[in-house]
Amino acid sequence: METKYSAPKGMKDYLYPESFEMERIYSTASEVLEIHGYKKIETPVLEKAELFYRGVGEDTDIVKKEMYSFKDKDGELLCLRPEGTAPVIRAYLENRLDGLGLPLKLYYSGPMFRRERPQAGRSREFHQVGAEAIGSDDPLLDAEVISLSCLIFEKLGLRDFKLLINSVGCSNCRHSYTGKLKKFIDGIEGDLCVDCRARKKTNPLRVLDCKRGSCMEALKDAPVIRNFLCDDCERHINKVIEALRDMEITFEENERLVRGIDYYTRTAFEFVFEGLGAKNTVSAGGRYDDLAETLGGPRTPAVGFSLGLERLMLAQRKAHASSVSSRTLDVFVATVGPDAREFAFSLLRMLRRSGISADIDYLSRSLKSQMKHADRLGAKLVVIAGGEEQEKGEVVLRELETSTQETVSVDSLPHSVKSLLSGSVCDV
Ligand SMILES: [Zn+2]
Ligand SMILES: [Zn+2]
Structure with a gap:
């Protein structure tokens, strides 16, 4: 039927039984998270755009190209939240939640917004469940956060996932690495897109997550930060790996794994499912020891993850793991x-x-x-x-x-x- 009104491009209505599957994922995730000591937090869907400029990074695709921002009537620049971590850390600092004892474990769920080109598993309004463990740099906490996704997948009957992990180092090791990377990029600059050439000056690390085929090809021999880690970062990732082995969690080390957000330090990880196409990351996260400081707070190491419901539902459909009965x-x-x-x-x-x-x-x-x-x-x-x-x-x-x-x-x-x-x- 031709109707007068339709949902905005890249956004949609979630009808039964999809709406029910979403609810089931939310409740399965909450159950796993609560068992691990995480407490629910709800932050506003709107935030000051500045939070993401500072937190996520001005040169990231998320902030540069994909944020829905608008000037409020009083002139303040607001935006629909494109991700959940910066708002949680903002809330942590604003409400002085460190008084509750550290590490503080929080989780959130709800819609996020990014103005991307819509395709399978990628919509402009999408839904996430995420968790943040704030106030400790213990590598065992990284391993625990990683294990949460495994447990949620298992409870939902999903097994065909692959865990990729890497260390993206800290500000110390990044310093010597960035120099090497810049040199490499100078040598191949002619093969890079306009965006990458601009990024090279402002934030050379971001060149590495350009999605253009020609850029990816030109960068395939670029130096990787994994080879430039300082002793502390090396020790940290080794302990995370050891803890994962103790927990019998299978993983692959992937030295090319960098996340498209500036705040990550040390551990970075992704869970991918085969057969979901190019956008096969269902859950991802890592450590972000400098974010609280970047947002004006005291130094507060933290680690977290977020899980995308739309892609998780795609994975469920691929695995026929949906248990929604037609008799309802x-x-x-x-x-x-x-x-x-x-x-x-x-x-x-x-x-x-x-x-x-x-x-x-x-x-x-x-x-x-x-x-x-x-x-x-x-x-x-x-x-x-x-x-x-x-x-x-x-x-x-x-x-x-x-x-x-x-x-x-x-x-x-x-x-x-x-x-x-x-x-x-x-x-x-
Ligand atoms: Zn380091
Ligand atoms: Zn590029």
Whole structure:
């Protein structure tokens, strides 16, 4: 149907059962995170744009090309949040959360916005769950944060993921590395795109995450920071690796892995799923020991990750791991004749009070079309209310999948429904 209004480009409505899958991912993630001591934080969807200029970095694609920013009526530049870490650290500093004892473990979930070119697994409004462990530089915490994604994937029935890790060093080791990288880039400058040539002057590290094929080809022999780590950074990544081995988490070291955000230091990691195309990173994160300081706070080492729900749902569809049943309503209460309506409503209330999902006809349909509607709603059972059974204090209880039915007393209805549902093969 041609309609007058449509959702903004790159944004969409999440309909059932996708909306239900999202909810399930959120609750699975919360469960895993809470077990590990993370507490939920909600930050505004709007932030001052300055936060991301400072935090994420002015030369990153996210800030330079993809932020939805606008001037508010009082002249303040605001933006829709493009990521969750800078807002959490802003909230941590603003609310003096260090008083709660360190490390402080926080998690968040909700929509993020980046004005990218829409394609599979990449939309302009996307949803994330993320966690931040703030106030410790213990490498065991890096390993714990990495393990969270593994646990969430496993709980969702997903196994075909690959963990890539690297160290991107600290400001000390980056200094000597940047010099070498600059020299290399000077030699291949002619092969780089306009953006990269500009980045070379302002932030040569960002040249490494250019997505253009020609730039990637020209940079394939560029020096990697992994070979320029200072002793502390080397020790740190080795301890993270050792901890991952102790936890029996399989990983691949990838010395080309850099994240497209300025705040990362030391550990950087990504979880990729095969078969998702170019955008196959489902979860990613790392350490960001300098971010709090960059945002005007005291030095506060921290590590975190975020997980993209849209890509995770793509991975689930690829793995057929979705367990959403097509039968989604427990009981439809069908009514025989208008006289039975009051009786039917009392049964409806009784079922719902017992925690059974139930619905009824509101369009005065015939019994035949009520049955059809029950099927369309995905009802597992139909209670037929009215007729001679009503006089005997009984109802007919029919199983839609098998078309078998029995007569049960009204008093035992919730009990009969529950025992049929628990034996039902189409149970969620
Ligand atoms: Zn270092
Ligand atoms: Zn480029």
